[in-house]
Structure formats: structure tokens, C-alpha cells
Amino acid sequence: MTLLALGINYTTAPVSIRERLAFPTEILYDAVTDLCQQQHISEAAILSTCNRTEIYCATQDNNIEAVIDWISRNRQLKQTEFQPFLYAHTDNALIRHIFRVASGLESMILGEPQILGQMKTAYQTANQAGTLGKNLGKLFQHTFSTAKKVRTDTAIGSSSVSVAFAAVQLSKQIFDNLSEQTAVLIGAGETIELTARHLHQNGIGRIIIANRTYDKAHNLASQFNGYAIALSELPLHIAEADIIVSSTASQLPILGKGLVESAIKKRKHKPIFMVDLAVPRDIEPEVETLNDVFLYTVDDLQNIINDNLNSRRQAAEQAEEIIDTNVEHFLAWMKAQKVQSTIVDYRQQASQLQQESLHKALASLQNGGPPEQIMRQLAHTLTNKLIHTPCTQLRKASENERHDLIAAAREIFKL
Template identity: 70%
Template sequence: MTFIAVGVNYNTAPVAVRERLVFPTDILASSLQQLSKVQDIHEAAILSTCNRTEFYCNAATANQDILIDWIAANKDIEPASLMPYLYSYTDRSVCRHMFRVACGLDSMILGEPQILGQMKTAYQAAYDAGTLGKQLGRLFQHTFTAAKKVRTDTAIGSSPVSVAFAAVQLAQQIFDKLSEQTALLIGAGETIELTARHLTQQGIKRIIIANRTYDKAHALAMRFNGYAIELAELPAHLAEADIVISSTASQLPILGKGGVESALKKRKHKPMFMVDLAVPRDIETEVGKLDDVYLYTIDDLQHIINQNMDSRRLAAEQAEDIIDTQVNDFLAWLNAQSAQTTIQEYRFQAEQHRDEALQKALALLKNGVPAEVALNRLAHSLTNKLIHTPSAQIREAAENERYDLVTAARDIFKLPPTQ
């Protein structure tokens, strides 16, 4: 049995290729069951995200072509047109790759945590579909253990590396409890959506989303239990905001010094934390000169992000060392499993010898032979039976100059070194 893996990701394939290889949730179970029935494939799991699709299998051979052919047939793609975008791994390389993926070391954003949850989803889907066995299932479990150790023992995920996350973390430094604050988010694009998600995860009390198109603001606000307004309504709601984060495509400033001054008066000069993530700027520069306003631009956050990326790269070096150790640990377990059958058969043989010798000893006792004599014969007979075959094999190995087997035998039986 051997592990094989094949995949595409954001580095090897454009979106047009990646989207053709996506496995939505509604077809994942049936696809896994089909894959597990392919000749020589015994266990299977599929990881499918916007940035990567990967197939992990335990197979009878290391022939990745059987897996590639199935992928091409399943997605109605010529194998030759797919090959330039694929990467593949076997055995140790599969383990190492899965560990690195789960730790975020292979992600577009170094150390991002979402991929671990996606790996767990892939595991659960394969488990529910009945396509996981002992070995691939154990590999996934060890993958989760490795990822947890990396995140516990390094700083790989402790520093923000997106402007949205950096903005929210900065807000947490300004305010003791986000659970008591109201956030006003201006815009309805990807950055604002990500900011809303981070704020919600940190327990923000209330979110207001303002956008030029009300329907977009409303759709986004509904996802985060927020309140939607149009940009024209900003003056009426600005004073409610403890946190203002803006990211629009406007060519002109949306918030000016006068409007913010009015809001501060209504707030009785309670401080406001403001982050302008837009280029060109959404918030006039002069706003930053007002008392009780903490204004940061995307450049301020980019400096934080650059420092944090350096920190993550250092942590990634430490993570690689941890992964090396974890790979060795898993392979040691796997190797031990391959010896289990041999151990069981050897134990069964020894127990047969024991039972035969014991029956003879009991027969002697029943016939009146003294117990001491019966026990001596039992010990002598059992010893001879246990050492006969190994002794004969060692002798034959020496006669055939297989000194490697003789040395191995000394290691197995823990005999002292030869003089």
C-alpha cells in the first residue's frame, strides 16, 4: 500500500482551470465513492476550495496515472490538457505536503488559519462517504495534530497579514471591549466583507454598513446582523460609530473634517477610531488632526503587515522543523503497522509451541512423573521449539554469506556485540 496525492492550486493553475476541478458539497460524497471503486485505490479524500483541489488516496501502487485519468474523466477534460497544471506526491511527500497545507505554509497568505478547517471538512466528508480506512484516516488525524503543534509552538498565525484583520486588531488595541462598540463600515466590497467577518468573530456589539447602492449594503448587513444605510445617510449615523472603516472606489472623499467635527460634538468628544483602506482616500487627511480621532491609512497598516509577514516567515522556518519531526513520527507508526501481521503470526506460532509443550508436561504429571522432572522437560522442549527455526535460519544465512541477516538477528534478539 502507498499514499498518492494529485492536485492543483493557485500557484499552478489559473482560476479558469481551478473552477473546472471544484467538487461542490452536493456531489462530493458520490464522487468519493466513485473514486474509491477505481482499481487499486482503497481509500480516498478530496479537498476542494477556491484556491486548490487535491486528491489524497491510499492505493496498491504508486501509479498516479490511475488517479489523473479518473479526474480527467470525471470532469470531462483531456488528461494531456490537465497535466501542465498538476502536481503529485507519493508516500513521505504526501504526508509532508498535507502537513504543510494544514499549517497554512502552502497558502496564498502564509499561515492563514481557514485551510485547517477546510482540511477537517474534507476528512469529515470522506468519513461520512465511507472512503476512509485506517491508514488515510490516521494520516488526517496526524495532520491535524501537526497543525495544532505548529500553531501552538510558533507565531505562524498570531500576526495579521490582511488589511482587514490588521484594522480589527488595531481597533482591539484602542478599545478594551469590542462587545461595547458600534462599527460603521463604508463600502460593500470584499475588504469590507472580510472586516465585518473579523469584527463579528471578535464580538462587536453593532455593525452599520453604508454603501452607495443600498441593496448591496442590505445584503451584506443581513449576513452579520447589521443595519444598512445609504451614503447620503452618513451624517445622521456617524455619531453612533466608535469605529469607522472605509473602503470604496470613490474618486472623492466621503468623510470630511466638518462632518466628523459635528459627529464628535454629538458624541461629547468620545473618541473615534477610523481606518481609511481606500485609494484614493475616503477620509480627508485633515480629519486625523482632530482631537479624539485616531485615523489610520492603508499605508500605516501596510507597515504593520510587512512586519508581521517577516514574523510569519521566521515562524514558518520553525514550522518546517516541526513538520519534519511529525512526518517521521507518522511514518514510524505506519511502518509499525506493516510489521503487525508478522508479530501476530510469530506470537501465534509461539503460543502453539507453548500449548504442545504444556500438554506433554500435563500428560507426564498424570502418569506419575515427578513435577520437577515434568517441568524440566517442559522448559527444555519449549526452549528447543522456540529457538530451532531462528537458529537454523541464522546458520543458513551465515553459510550463504548473508551477514546482514546475522547482524539483524543480533539486533532483534538484543545479543551483545561480537568480540
């Protein structure tokens, strides 16, 4: 039995290939079920994210071509279209790889936590489909415990490495309780969506989203129990804002010094935390000179992110040590499984010899034979049968000068 991982990720394949090899959630169950029905594949699971697709299998003969053929049929792609982008890992390399993936060490953003949840989805789907056996099932359990230990024992996920997350973390340093604050977000793109998500997760009291296209603002605000306004209404709501984050494609500033100064007066000099993530800038630089305003630009946040990335890289070194240890633990478990089948076979053989000898002894007793003599004969016969094969094999080992087998026998039998 061989453990095999076959996949592509953001470093090996462009998005045009990754999206064609992706397995959306709604087809994942059927896909992994079909995969496990292929010849020579006894266990299977599929991890599919925007940045990677990986297929994990337990195979009888390390038949990578069979998995590639299945991918080609299932995704309706010619092998030449995707095979150059594939990578494969088996056994020891696979164990290390899956531990690193789940711990965020293989992610585009080092240490990002979402991948662990996606890995759990892959496990749960395969488990529900009945495609996990003892080997892959145990591997996933070891993977989750390893990733948890990495998160617990290192600082790999403690520092913000996106501008949206960094902005929210800064706001938490300025305001003790976000549940009492109002955030005004300007724009409706990916960065503002991430900012809204992080604020919502951190319990922000109120979210107002302003955008040139009201419908976009409304669609985004509705996801976070927020309130949408048109960009033209923004001057009416600035005074409500404790936090302002702006990220638009405007070529001219949206918030000027005069507008912010007026809002500060209406707020009776309660501070405003402002983050300008736009290039060109949405907020006039002169706003920074106002009292009670904390203004950060994308460059300010980038410095924080760079420092945090360095911190994560240092944590990644600690994570690798944890992974090394846990790889050894899983390898030890796998080795134990290999010897377990030998132990089972040996016990079955001994049990069969026992039953044969016992059957003859019972028959002799039923025929009226002397019990003591029958018991002695049973012990003699059973002992001879149990030691016959080992003795024969040891003689052959001696004839062939297999001193290693003889030494192993002395150790096994404690001679």
C-alpha cells in the same frame, strides 16, 4: 502500500483550472466514495478549497495514473487540460506536505487559520463515507496535532496580515470593549465584508453599512445583524460612529473635514477611529488634523501588515522544526506497522505448531499413554518444530555468507 497526494494549488494552476477541479461540499461525499471504489485504492480523502484541490490516497502500487484517470472522468476533463498543473507527493514527502498545508505554511496568506478547518472537513467527510483506513486516519490525526502545536508554540497566526483584520485589531487597541461601540462601514465589497465579519466575531455592539446600492448594503448587513442605509443617508449617522471603515470605488472623497468636524461636536468629542482603505481615498486627508480623530490609510495598515508578515516568517522557521520532529514521529509509527504484520504472521505460525503438537499429545493421553512421557514428548516436539525453520535459514545464510542475517538472528534471539 504507498501514501499518495495528488493536487493543484494557487501556485501551480490558474483559477480557471482550479475551479474546474474543485469538489463542492455537496458532492464531496459521493466523490470520495467513488474514488475509494477504484482498483488499487484502499483509502482516500479529498481536500477542496478555493486555492487548492488535493487528493490523498493509500494505494497498493503507487498508481498515479489511476487517480488521474479518475479525476478526468469525475470532473469531465481531458487529462491534457489539467495534468500539466498537477503535483504529486508520496510517503515521506506527502507527510511533510500535509503537515505544512494544515499549519498554513503552504497558504497564499502565510499562517492563515482557515485551512485547518477545511482539512478537518475533508477528514470528517471521508470518515463518514468510510474511506479512511488505519493509515490515512492516523495521518490526519497526526496532522491535526502537528498544526495545533504549530499554532500553540509559535506566533504564526498572531499577527494580522489582511487590511480588514489589521483595521479591526487597531480598533481593539483604541476601544477597550467593542461591544459598546458602533461601526459604520462604507461600501459593500469583499474588504468591507471581511471587516464586518471580523468586527462581528470580536463582538461589536452595532454595525451600520452604507452603500450606493441599498440592496447590497441590506444583504451584507443582514449577515451580521446589522443595519443598512443608502449612501445619501450617511451624514445623518456619522455622529453615531465610533469606528468608520470605508472602501468604495468612488473617484471623489465621501467624507469631508466639515462633516466629520460636525459629527465630533455632536459626539461631545468622543473619539472616532477611521480607516480609509480606498484608492483614491474616501476620506479627505485634512480630517487627520481634527482632534479626537484617529485616521489610518491603507498605506498605514500595509506597514503594519509587512511587519506582521516578517513576524510570521520568523514563526514559520520555528514551525518547520516542529514539523520535522512530527514527520519523524509518524514515520516511526509507519515502520512499526510494517513490522507488526511480521509479528502477527510469526505468532500465527507458532500458534499453529502449538495446536498440532497439543492435538497429538491430547490424543495420546486419551489412549491411555503415560502422562509424564507424553508431556516430555510434547515439549521436545514443540521445541524442535519452533526452531527448525530458523535453524535451516541460518545454515543457508552461512552457506551464502549472509553474515548480516546471522548477526541479526543473534540480536533478535539475544544470543
